[in-house]
Amino acid sequence: MARARKILLPLVFLAAGIGGFAWFNARTPPPVTAAVEQKTWAVTVEEVAKGTARPALRLVGVVESPHRTDLRAAVSAEVAAVHVLAGETVQAGQALVQLDDADLQLQLRQREADVAEAEASLASEKIQFEADRKSLARETVLFELAQKDTERLRRVVRSQSEAEAQLDRSRSELQRAGLQLVARQLAVDGHPARMAMLRAQMARAEALRDQALLDLRRTTVAAKADGKVTAVHVAAAGRVAAGAALVTMFDHSLVEVRAQIPDRDLPRVRRALAGGGSVAGETVVDGARLALTLERLAADVAPGQGGVDAMFRLADSVQAPELGRVVELFARLAPEPAVVAVPRQALYGNSKMFKVVDGKLAAVTVRLAGRTFTNGGGDSRLLVRSAQLDDGDLLVVSALPNAVHGLPVRIAR
Secondary structure, eight states: OHHHHHHHHHHHHHHHHHHHHHHHHHHSOOOOOOOOOOOOEEEOEEEOOOEEEOOEEEEEEEEEOTTEEEEEOSSOEEEEEEOOOTTOEEOTTOEEEEEOOHHHHHHHHHHHHHHHHHHHHHHHHHHHHHHHHHHHHHHHHHHHHHHHHHHHHHHHHTTOGGGHHHHHHHHHHHHHHHHHHHHHHHHHHTHHHHHHHHHHHHHHHHHHHHHHHHHHHTTEEEOSSSEEEEEEOOOTTOEEOTTOEEEEEEETTSOEEEEEEEGGGHHHHHHHHGGGOOOEEEEEETTEEEEEEEEEEOSOOOTTOOEEEEEEEESOGGGOOOTTOEEEEEEEOOOEEEEEEEOGGGOBTTTEEEEEETTEEEEEEOEEEEEEEEGGGTEEEEEEEOTTOOTTOEEEOSOOTTOOTTOBEEEOO
């Protein structure tokens, strides 16, 4: 019996343990299996709406004028008066600087006297020519009479030897008459040459007189066109040499903004200008919005320059800013059809964007068509074009560091 108890007792305890475990499992409810949720990323989207938009270039330019000029002294003289100051607006013909004209008045009187002398010489030559012409006729008659007298005496001398002395005198008179006739003929024949010389002297004297008169008029330095004075280089009572700068001014109706267009944007600008097209623009100066028009592109490029200078003409010259001022401008190109304006962060790389399809990202290949600016240039958006985008698509416009095709996402509210 003792041996039987030693064998049966462990079996009883084992059976009791198994039974208790089974009873405990029967009383314990089955464990609830937790569902594993897939992680999604919150994104911001915009609804696609294709349309036509004008791309724009954001440029930095400098205000300048192609008609900026230095007004210089034409003569050496003292400065009698200065009528303007730097920064003033002047009208065409307005006197800016007055030079002393006392010396030029004397020079003009001398030149006028030279002209009067030349006129007198010309008149004298005409009178002398008339006298020579009349004297030539008379001396021709005297020469012919002397010839006849000599012939008669020659015939007489053949029969009367005592008349030889008289013949010699007659021949002498004939020679003198011939010399006078030749001299008179020479004076008459030289008349055209003397007249040409006197007329040349007359023209020279008149030119010098006109130059003196012009120099006298140039003592009053006046504005050639409406404009603004940028600098005054002289003061009253000073003396200036011929060619010295007096006043610097510019025509404010011809004010431009020179800005450099990068090489990457040049093809679009050239296409916009092709066929007589135009490129409009605008800039804001001191709170005023000024309209611009692209007039022309520069004909040369400086070494190391990454673009070509473009000259924009201001439409309203009255509000033209100061020369040399740096301004920001926006040049608007030809309209682009079927484009979508998106934020810069919506573009991944140079040609990829994402749209939301059935809660997942779908990659879209796009092509850049430019950039547009709003709120005076404060906001900018990219203009993209893609055949994979349709109106109503939900385009992701927030940046995701791990954006890939098929990534689960949820739209942020």
